[in-house]
Amino acid sequence: MNYISREEICEYLNPIYDLERLIGRISYKTANPRDLIAFRSSLEMLPYIKRLLGEFNSELLAELGRELDPLQDIFQLIGNAIVEDPPITVREGGIIKDGYNQEADRLRQAKTEGKNWLAELEAKEKEKTGIKTLKVKFNKVFGYYFEVTNSFKDQVPDYYVRKQTLTNAERFTTDELKQLEDIIMGAEEKLVSLEYDLFCEVRDKIGAEVIRIQKTAKSIAGIDVFCSLSVVATRRNYVKPSINDKGVIQIKNGRHPVVEQMMRDDMFVANDTFLDNGKNRLSVITGPNMAGKSTYMPQVALIVLMAQLGSFVPAQEADIGICDRIFTRVGASDDLASGQSTFMVEMTEVANILRNATRNSLLVLDEIGRGTSTFDGLSIAWAVIEHISNSKLLGAKTLFATHYHELTELEGTIAGVKNYCIAVKEQGDDIVFLRKIVRGGADKSYGIQVAKLAGVPDSVIARAKEIAEELSDADITARAKEITEISSNITQHKAVPKPDEVDLQQLSFFDTVKDDDIIRELDSLELSTMTPLDAMNTLYRLQTKLKNRWKETG
Numbered sequence: 125m126n127y128i129s130r131e132e133i134c135e136y137l138n139p140i141y142d143l144e145r146l147i148g149r150i151s152y153k154t155a156n157p158r159d160l161i162a163f164r165s166s167l168e169m170l171p172y173i174k175r176l177l178g179e180f181n182s183e184l185l186a187e188l189g190r191e192l193d194p195l196q197d198i199f200q201l202i203g204n205a206i207v208e209d210p211p212i213t214v215r216e217g218g219i220i221k222d223g224y225n226q227e228a229d230r231l232r233q234a235k236t237e238g239k240n241w242l243a244e245l246e247a248k249e250k251e252k253t254g255i256k257t258l259k260v261k262f263n264k265v266f267g268y269y270f271e272v273t274n275s276f277k278d279q280v281p282d283y284y285v286r287k288q289t290l291t292n293a294e295r296f297t298t299d300e301l302k303q304l305e306d307i308i309m310g311a312e313e314k315l316v317s318l319e320y321d322l323f324c325e326v327r328d329k330i331g332a333e334v335i336r337i338q339k340t341a342k343s344i345a346g347i348d349v350f351c352s353l354s355v356v357a358t359r360r361n362y363v364k365p366s367i368n369d370k371g372v373i374q375i376k377n378g379r380h381p382v383v384e385q386m387m388r389d390d391m392f393v394a395n396d397t398f399l400d401n402g403k404n405r406l407s408v409i410t411g412p413n414m415a416g417k418s419t420y421m422p423q424v425a426l427i428v429l430m431a432q433l434g435s436f437v438p439a440q441e442a443d444i445g446i447c448d449r450i451f452t453r454v455g456a457s458d459d460l461a462s463g464q465s466t467f468m469v470e471m472t473e474v475a476n477i478l479r480n481a482t483r484n485s486l487l488v489l490d491e492i493g494r495g496t497s498t499f500d501g502l503s504i505a506w507a508v509i510e511h512i513s514n515s516k517l518l519g520a521k522t523l524f525a526t527h528y529h530e531l532t533e534l535e536g537t538i539a540g541v542k543n544y545c546i547a548v549k550e551q552g553d554d555i556v557f558l559r560k561i562v563r564g565g566a567d568k569s570y571g572i573q574v575a576k577l578a579g580v581p582d583s584v585i586a587r588a589k590e591i592a593e594e595l596s597d598a599d600i601t602a603r604a605k606e607i608t609e610i611s612s613n614i615t616q617h618k619a620v621p622k623p624d625e626v627d628l629q630q631l632s633f634f635d636t637v638k639d640d641d642i643i644r645e646l647d648s649l650e651l652s653t654m655t656p657l658d659a660m661n662t663l664y665r666l667q668t669k670l671k672n673r674w675k676e677t678g
Contacts, residue, residue, distance in 0.1 A: 127358075129179045134351050136169040136176075143341035151331045157210035157219045157323060160330070164202040170194040170340065173347065185350070192343040193336050198329075205326045217316040219323050228322065230307070231315040238308035242268070245304065255279050260301070268305040269295040353435045360385075362436035365427075366443040371401040371484065373428060373521060377440035380423040381430070384438065393559035394440070397424050399521040401483065404542055406513045406522040408531050410566035411546030413574045416559040417525040418454065420546075421488045424523060425450050428486055447486045447521075451477040454490040467495030471504075478511060483519040487512065490525045499664060502528045507657050513540045532565030642666055 141162045149155040150163070170192060177189035205224045211217075220228050234241070246260040255276045262268050266287055272280055273293045284296035330337075356362065360381070377394035384392040393416070398404055409417055427437045431444040453473045464472070474492060481487060492508055493501030505528050512518050519540075524531075535543045543565040547558040572588050649662065 126179055129176050130351060130354055133173055133176050133347065134355065136172050137344070137348055137351060140166040140169055140344060143337060143344060147331075147334055147337045147341065150327055151334055153324075153327065153331075155327055156212050156214055157206055158212055160202050160206050160327070161208070161210060163330070164199055164206070167195050167199040167202075170344075171196070173344075177347070185347070188343045188346050191339055192347075193340045195333070195336065195340060198333060198337075201326060201329060205322065214320055214323055215316065217312075217319050220319045225318070225322055228315060228318050231311045231318060234307040234311035235315060238304070238311065241304055241308070245300065246270075249298075253279055253281055261295075266295065267309065268301055269297050270301065271295050350434075356381075357436035360438060362438050363440065363442060365431040365437050365439075367431065368443055368445050371445040371521070372443060373397060373399040373424070373445050373486070374441075374443040375424065375427055375437075375439050376442070378423055378427050378442070379438040380419050381426055381438045383419050383423075395420055395423075395559075395561040397561075399486075399523075400445075401515075401519065401521070403540055405515075405519060405540030406509065406524060406538075407542050407544050408509070408534065408565065409523060409525040409544045409546070409561070410527070410529055410532060412548060412566070413571065415546035415548060416561075417546060418490060419559075420561055421490060421523045421525060422452070422454065425452060425486060425488050445521075447484060448482055449480070449485045450488070451481055451485060452488040453477060453492065454488060465495070470495060474504075474508065478508070478518065481512075481518060481520045483515065485520045487520050487522040487524075489522060491527065492524070493526075493528065502530060503657050503660060505531060506534075506660075507655075509534060509541065510538060510656065513538050515540075527571075529566060535565070642670060 143163070143166060146155065146159055146163045146166070149159055155163075171194045174189055174192045174194060177185050177192070180186070205220060207219060207221050210219045222229055222232070242260045246258065249270065250256060250258050255272055257273045257276055259271045260268060261271050269287050270284065271293050272295075277294050280294070280296060283298060285298065286294060287297050288295040375397040378397055379392055379394050399407065409421070411417055427439060427442060428444055428447055429450060430437050431442060432446065437444075453470065470492070474489075477487060477489075489508070493503075493505040495501070496504075505524075505526055509524060509531060512520055512522050512524075532543045534541045543563065544561050545564055545566040547560040547562050548566075549556040549558055572585060572592065575588070576582075576585050645666070651659065654662070
């Protein structure tokens with residue numbers, strides 16, 4: 125790597141404006157004189173950049189160098205025509221340099237030196253006629269004229285034309301004085317108009333070279349990208365990734381390229397990642413809010429994206445499989461103007477992902493199913509995981525963050541699903557986020573502790589703990605395990621025991637066998653044709669029916 129030449133190129137790139145934007149303004153005839161000066165200052169750097177590119181061995185940089193046209197003819201045109209510090213508007217003059225156009229020079233000279241010209245003409249006529257009292261004067265009615273007192277009117281030459289007779293003097297004009305008058309009187313207005321025309325002419329000449337300029341702008345953009353990536357990789361200790369076509373994404377001590385720069389004293393915690401098209405296809409990531417899930421998942425997506433665009437990546441090692449697309453569903457947003465709630469927006473994005481992703485895509489999904497009831501949200505998240513993990517339906521590599529801990533039951537049941545969680549250290553009622561991704565699933569979200577960290581009043585926190593304890597008995601995790609077992613049996617085509625073959629005392633919601641209609645309904649179910657979601661909904665409905673019956677009977 126030629127660091128010195130790279131730094132030189134960066135220095136030359138700094139003064140270059142957005143060439144494509146400038147040529148767009150020029151082509152649409154909206155560019156002002158300062159735009160042309162900015163364009164010229166940009167073109168001034170091109171020969172130096174082109175020379176430095178020849179010092180690199182990269183074929184890609186060599187190709188960019190060959191495509192880089194220094195545009196020296198345009199540089200010279202602007203330099204010859206436009207003053208260094210022009211006004212921003214095009215109709216107030218002061219745009220065109222001296223020496224670019226003879227007529228403009230004459231008008232400019234007339235504007236600034238008109239009085240000198242009149243004085244010179246007056247002196248010349250005095251000497252020629254011998255009239256010592258001859259004066260050049262001006263009024264708004266007659267313009268410029270020679271005034272000769274009556275005592276010298278006999279010496280007035282024949283080529284003088286009388287304009288006015290006064291009591292004590294006569295007023296005359298000549299062809300030369302008329303020409304000076306025309307020049308002086310209309311010089312400023314004519315100069316402004318002429319400079320505008322000349323500026324438009326220069327602008328049109330540059331606009332005619334739009335193809336050349338766009339080609340050079342594209343080359344400069346490529347050089348700028350590679351220089352930026354090189355500088356960042358050097359300064360932030362990035363590594364060169366390996367690229368594979370096996371669908372494996374293996375990252376060791378990966379870091380978020382933006383978040384790590386916001387952390388002080390190297391406090392950012394690096395994490396590993398392993399995804400493939402087989403047993404590690406979908407990672408279910410659990411853990412508390414604020415623990416780092418929403419940093420870790422975009423981090424993986426960014427590393428994959430950076431590797432595929434040719435950049436070094438923030439990691440200790442990286443072997444990146446080629447992805448055709450990266451889909452993300454992160455964060456909460458709405459579109460109320462068109463009548464879409466946050467949940468509707470989320471579902472629309474999920475639908476788009478499931479319809480357009482392929483097995484070679486990378487999916488980053490965060491909190492699918494929030495914004496609706498617990499059972500609906502869990503059911504949707506569960507079904508999405510089943511769809512994605514099924515290689516016949518999708519089979520994409522996926523990072524799936526969730527607070528539905530029941531989904532951790534899917535590891536070992538659905539092929540390719542693995543559980544990960546954010547490590548947390550508990551200190552009494554407080555928690556410490558370790559920011560480390562580890563194997564396994566979390567059994568709680570520590571939401572109350574996070575609320576405490578956020579400053580929620582202690583009275584609210586205390587009451588939340590009481591309510592959480594009361595609701596813990598209604599946890600659906602146990603039911604999710606039962607659904608998982610049913611799903612596993614259906615998936616593996618195992619025989620599912622009929623209700624009369626099951627120890628009913630083991631099912632918390634079948635404490636009695638007196639409810640014959642429920643038993644008959646269970647016996648009539650065709651479990652081999654039910655999806656896990658249908659099975660879960662059926663169990664929930666039967667349990668609700670049983671509880672309502674208990675309430676009626678006391």
